[in-house]
Amino acid sequence: NAGVTQTPKFQVLKTGQSMTLQCAQDMNHNSMYWYRQDPGMGLRLIYYSASEGTTDKGEVPNGYNVSRLNKREFSLRLESAAPSQTSVYFCASQARGALNGYTFGSGTRLTVV
């Protein structure tokens, strides 16, 4: 069981470039989430998808877009990367009605130069 798989693990972008971070889960979970983690800031929610076909903004959505491609996959897109988007990005998923929180991927470390 792979759980939550994120690709790539590392990425360096130039300012203005675009890219898509991929996330897939094989646990048949309904909800999926994208967080960014910065030193001293904890985990901040970017976007989430409560179920297939729906997406909603989190705390820090500006500069990002998401697609819930199907129940398994939830991608995060940076259309025009900025240095402020240098961060570690985590995808997470949650089963419907789960009382034990989220399952996280191992993260994508993104540097924008």
Place this chain on the structure above:
Amino acid sequence: GQQLNQSPQSMFIQEGEDVSMNCTSSSIFNTWLWYKQDPGEGPVLLIALYKAGELTSNGRLTAQFGITRKDSFLNISASIPSDVGIYFCAGLNYGGSQGNLIFGKGTKLSVKP
């Protein structure tokens, strides 16, 4: 929105010492969760608490769900080098407008052998 205050922000301890960290909130939660993040990895669930006053252990870890439902603490006894990492508390409420899980900013634990 809901916020969790987690303290301390960081701890430097000697191997063998006990560790205590806590989380407080101005809002009540139905469930409290504690996660650990190893360097370079995503957070992993350590302990989940479901009832006010509940005290739960997982090996050397003990966590409690506060009576008021607005706080929780995590204790680690006889710390070892592999306890190094970031510990996050999280409060879970269903039906929240920004996803279900609210995270504290984390406690970074360093253990000197």
